[in-house]
Amino acid sequence: MNDRDGYDLGPDRLFPGLADPVLSSASLLNEIASRHPHAIPMAAGRPYDDFFDPAELPGLIGDYQRHLSNELGLDRVEVTRRLFQYGRTAGHIGALVARTLAHDHGITADPDAIVVLTGAQEGMFTVARALCASPRDVLLVTSPCYVGMLGAAKLLGIETAAVPERPDGLAAADVAAVAARIRSAGRRPVALYLVPNFSNPSGHTLTLTQRRELLEVAATHRMLLIEDDPYGFLADSSCRVPALKALDRDRRVVHIGTFAKTCFPGARVGYVVADQRVGLPDGGRGLLADQLALIRSMITVNTSAIAQAVIGGMLLRCGGRLSEANQGRVAHYRRNLTMLLHALEREFPPAVREAYGVSWTQPVAGFFVVLRVPFVVDDDTLRLSATRYGVLWMPMSYFYVGGGPRRELRLSCSALDPEQIDEGVRRVAALVRDCAGNEEDNRDDDATVPADAVHRS
Ligand SMILES: Cc1ncc(COP(=O)(O)O)c(C=O)c1O
Known part of the structure; x- marks a missing residue:
């Protein structure tokens, strides 16, 4: 390394923990979200924007x-x-x-x-x-x-x-x-x-x-x-x-x-x-x-x-x-969670669920549902989901000590409108069907989002 070209730090000069995937998960998600602004955001557990009024x-x-x-x-x-x-x-x-x-x-x-x-x-x-x-x-x-x-x-x-x-x-x-x-x-x-x-x-x-x-x-x-x-x-x-x-x-x-x-x-x-x-x-x-x-x-x-x-x-x-003051928000989040669970039922009826080996959690409230799928879900799967299917979610591997391969993803419904939930789950279901059928062929980062997929988000 030549200092006259500017001072660069090699990875050995940084705290090793900085290279841990747990730390890079948020920035990876932000990077993918910024490259795909029209993808339906089922990744972040953000509150719903319409609750805020600068006035x-x-x-x-x-x-x-x-x-x-x-x-x-x-x-x-x-x-x-x-x-x-x-x-x-x-x-x-x-x-x-x-x-x-x-x-x-x-x-x-x-x-x-x-x-x-x-x-x-x-x-x-x-x-x-x-x-x-x-x-x-x-x-x-x-x-x-x-x-x-x-x-x-x-x-x-x-x-x-x-x-x-x-x-x-x-x-x-x-x-x-x-x-x-x-x-x-x-x-x-x-x-x-x-x-x-x-x-x-x-x-x-x-x-x-x-x-x-x-x-x-x-x-x-x-x-x-x-x-x-x-x-x-x-x-x-x-x-x-x-x-x-x-x-x-x-x-x-x-x-x-x-x-x-x-x-x-x-x-x-x-x-x-x-x-x-x-x-x-x-x-x-x-x-x-x-x-x-x-x-x-x-x-x-x-x-x-x-x-x-x-x-x-x-x-x-x-x-x-x-809690009392939040009743409107509670109702919104409850409705969204119910819609998310219904949309999953609709996209994965019992026979399909069984055929593909798909299941999901049934939380009583909150923002998140974990979907179990029959293939390994990693950063590449997320990129594929953003580019080809126009939907974002979180790979569950981020949430485990030591990471490791996981066949799960987390869907969030807090920040979405009802139509986005329906459409988002439809897109997730398409991804799951395709990846379950042919995992390898779907790892194509250059794939483009169909025009209708983009504008509906
Ligand atoms: C379990 C849990 N703890 C903490 C936080 C973050 O809280 P804060 O934004 O106040 O740092 C979140 C946000 O998603 C969370 O889900």
Whole structure:
């Protein structure tokens, strides 16, 4: 390499984890999506665009500003600082988050135990960083697992151990078996990361019994549970199960949440409830939340004050009852999921399903359905799907520790209109039929999308 031509870094000069497919999955997806802007986007778990109105933003900030002066009694200078200056590392809206968690999830949280973070993603990163103290430590994750957690662990050099989900979700006995195996190898299982409601990607929702059993296993194996719950606010009375944190009697659960799916993801506002007491090097005691704030002070410093003001305004407007305020969204997502499941039934009636060896999950709510197919699904299959069939989805291999070949793909329905769901599933079905029939012949990246396929997306 000649420096006079410009300084280039070889792969050996970069952190090896950067080459992991988990990290490149999002950029690959973005790259394919940008090359195929008309493909039906069944990949990302984004909220539906029509829920957002830019005209609302100034009013929400105004509501929060009035709350600061009228209810908290701050003077003009302090209110201005709250909105414009660097802010408290743990965030300013902890009390509003605590009220919402109490109403909607039955979680009693001291605002001092809440850290407001830049999305749930920063929550995963800070929690994993704080809890994994030595190379002996192992983080248990569900398998499949949300890529954000796998990616954070990879960047932090933290080893993960997969606990396979069963067809009805995560079994405490399987968690116990993995934890015991880790201990017998002289290592320490520190925590289990899981998404208990309408999981991403599997769609599972754990029953009350499964949650209680997990709490017991965590206590027996001296582990924490890291509950990531972006979708819990979208539950209605037909499918609401108490949060693990609401059932937690001995500070066993670290609860991560976000307003991405219920308010808007562009705000990048999430939070962690971390009420665990920790011993400090000087002999004193503090809360895990303080340690998370310490970590984030060296990453994002604090969550955008303006973003907190907007989310604060939303929480004030709904009186801390976000689930109630979200009824319209819940209905949209429920209808879309029902349509997706019906469209799969229509495209794969029992005889076809059997002939091709196709099946899919039946989540009660949430954004995702996993489709099992009779061929290996990888990045090339996704490219083929985008170019020839005009539909995007996520290969499930991204969601497994160590990747590896998988015969599954994840379909998302949250951001789509009904016609897009119907057409998207029709295209997925065409792909499945063709790939099942002749896998090799269909690996042609230069294939073009039929004109009708493009314009209907
Ligand atoms: C399980 C899970 N956790 C966390 C997130 C990301 O949350 P945020 O946008 O607040 O970082 C998502 C988003 O898709 C998710 O599905």
